[in-house]
Amino acid sequence: MIDTGRAPQFSRRGFLAASVALGATAITGCQRNTGTAPPASTSSSSGAIAAAEARRPHSGRTVSTTLTAQRGPVDLGGRTVDTLSYNGSVPGPLVRASVGDELAVTVRNHLDHSTSVHWHGVALRNDMDGASPATPDIDAGGEFTYRFSVPHPGTYWAHPHTGLDADTGLYFPVIVDDPNDPGRYDAEWVVMLDDWTDGVGPTPTQIYDGLRGGSGHNGMPGMGGMSGGGMGNSALLGGDAGDVSYPYYAINGRIPQAPTTFRAKPGDRVRIRIINAGSDTAFRVALAGHRLTITHTDGFPVTPIDADAVLLGMGERYDMVVTAGDGVFPLVAAAEGKNATARALLVTGTGVTPAAEYTPGELQGRVATVSDLAATGEAVLPPSPDEVNLSADLGGSMMRYDWTINGLPFAKTRPLQVREGQHVSLTFNNATMMWHPMHLHGHTFEVVGADGRPGARKDTAIVLPMQKLQVRFVADNPGVWMMHCHNTYHQEAGMMTSVDYQA
Ligand SMILES: [Cu+2]
Numbered sequence: 186m187i188d189t190g191r192a193p194q195f196s197r198r199g200f201l202a203a204s205v206a207l208g209a210t211a212i213t214g215c216q217r218n219t220g221t222a223p224p225a226s227t228s229s230s231s232g233a234i235a236a237a238e239a240r241r242p243h244s245g246r247t248v249s250t251t252l253t254a255q256r257g258p259v260d261l262g263g264r265t266v267d268t269l270s271y272n273g274s275v276p277g278p279l280v281r282a283s284v285g286d287e288l289a290v291t292v293r294n295h296l297d298h299s300t301s302v303h304w305h306g307v308a309l310r311n312d313m314d315g316a317s318p319a320t321p322d323i324d325a326g327g328e329f330t331y332r333f334s335v336p337h338p339g340t341y342w343a344h345p346h347t348g349l350d351a352d353t354g355l356y357f358p359v360i361v362d363d364p365n366d367p368g369r370y371d372a373e374w375v376v377m378l379d380d381w382t383d384g385v386g387p388t389p390t391q392i393y394d395g396l397r398g399g400s401g402h403n404g405m406p407g408m409g410g411m412s413g414g415g416m417g418n419s420a421l422l423g424g425d426a427g428d429v430s431y432p433y434y435a436i437n438g439r440i441p442q443a444p445t446t447f448r449a450k451p452g453d454r455v456r457i458r459i460i461n462a463g464s465d466t467a468f469r470v471a472l473a474g475h476r477l478t479i480t481h482t483d484g485f486p487v488t489p490i491d492a493d494a495v496l497l498g499m500g501e502r503y504d505m506v507v508t509a510g511d512g513v514f515p516l517v518a519a520a521e522g523k524n525a526t527a528r529a530l531l532v533t534g535t536g537v538t539p540a541a542e543y544t545p546g547e548l549q550g551r552v553a554t555v556s557d558l559a560a561t562g563e564a565v566l567p568p569s570p571d572e573v574n575l576s577a578d579l580g581g582s583m584m585r586y587d588w589t590i591n592g593l594p595f596a597k598t599r600p601l602q603v604r605e606g607q608h609v610s611l612t613f614n615n616a617t618m619m620w621h622p623m624h625l626h627g628h629t630f631e632v633v634g635a636d637g638r639p640g641a642r643k644d645t646a647i648v649l650p651m652q653k654l655q656v657r658f659v660a661d662n663p664g665v666w667m668m669h670c671h672n673t674y675h676q677e678a679g680m681m682t683s684v685d686y687q688a
Pocket residue numbers: 588620621622670671672675676680
């Protein structure tokens with residue numbers, strides 16, 4: 186694991202001193218895989234995209250807002266960092282709309298490089314997805330208005346799809362309400378989890394170059410020989426927990442020493458919407474003294490189940506309802522396998538606030554993962570007699586840091602091809618010793634259980650080491666859609682392809 190402790194220390198596969206990483210920045214900075222778009226394929230026409238947009242629900246209402254992507258100081262709770270954010274806050278402002286509303290979000294790029302806003306999980310029109318090449322990046326100094334209707338209720342979020350900026354403060358929650366389903370809860374708590382280095386430890390570029398530096402192309406073959414183990418192990422994740430150990434883990438932009446507080450009344454039913462905005466960290470989340478009733482994942486409803494804790498990979502969201510007790514209760518997000526925590530507080534009465542390091546026993550209780558969940562009623566995909574089979578073989582190794590899909594990095598990728606209307610069965614075949622949270626843009630797929638039974642609807646699903654995970658989706662949203670590992674560093678190293686609609 187690369188350790189980004191405040192004195193930058195690259196301990197995992199213990200091969201790099203910080204000075205080497207810094208030196209590598211200049212050498213490899215121009216050799217990124219993702220800077221090059223794959224060869225253009227016969228993609229959907231703008232007519233097909235417009236026709237799909239016309240089929241979405243339309244309320245006639247427009248929700249408008251302006252976000253400025255900027256560099257500047259952000260207070261993480263007694264620790265002020267220089268980072269990138271929207272409007273100077275981490276997370277950025279909540280964007281909220283109802284099903285059928287049009288979002289009109291103007292993004293001003295005050296950064297010194299191009300940026301983008303990807304609407305993670307939203308089945309929106311392809312040309313507003315905020316991921317190149319479907320949507321061009323916004324040049325430094327420029328601005329762009331993302332304008333699209335939102336078809337499905339749920340918990341979503343947004344972040345850049347450009348370079349390594351996903352590992353900065355550039356993220357915000359997106360919530361789509363269902364006017365026909367106000368929900369049976371008294372209070373709502375939006376919780377964004379993050380692993381934090383920017384402005385504290387090495388920059389994301391330094392981390393990436395450190396990870397890539399072990400590959401041997403810096404003339405250091407064999408120096409990445411330490412494999413697995415060490416501080417980054419998790420049984421839930423099937424082995425290595427991650428590649429990077431961060432200086433801080435944060436909830437809603439605050440470190441554990443200065444947590445945010447959410448106030449409710451004893452007995453309130455509180456809907457908690459948890460979003461993992463991290464780059465290399467799965468979080469195991471529990472609320473001290475409470476049982477969680479999990480109701481949704483990635484925006485879509487599941488048959489409710491009770492659990493003590495829940496595991497979220499990067500990009501995943503879980504909604505749950507709790508009945509608030511009386512007192513002060515830490516919501517603790519343990520960085521899975523990394524021996525560190527983030528936290529926030531639920532306060533409904535008087536009580537002693539436990540120390541910042543406190544971990545509730547619930548974290549060791551029943552931990553819900555995706556395999557425990559099944560979609561409910563309207564979220565269940567209809568069966569289809571003739572499905573198209575596609576596969577995405579996940580390859581690469583920590584040692585070489587050469588993550589691929591179907592044997593190729595993104596710069597050389599051969600897109601997966603579908604036609605509008607097809608029912609698609611896609612199998613992720615993980616041939617690596619790492620877990621990968623795989624994310625498909627513009628669609629929500631059904632996870633097929635190990636027993637073949639339909640599971641939850643998801644747009645991001647953890648694929649464990651050496652696991653084959655089958656998912657199914659309907660090709661109903663024409664365009665060119667990125668599909669990638671939501672580990673920011675794996676994605677940058679090349680673990681990305683696209684699903685392209687053929688005319
Ligand atoms: Cu990955």
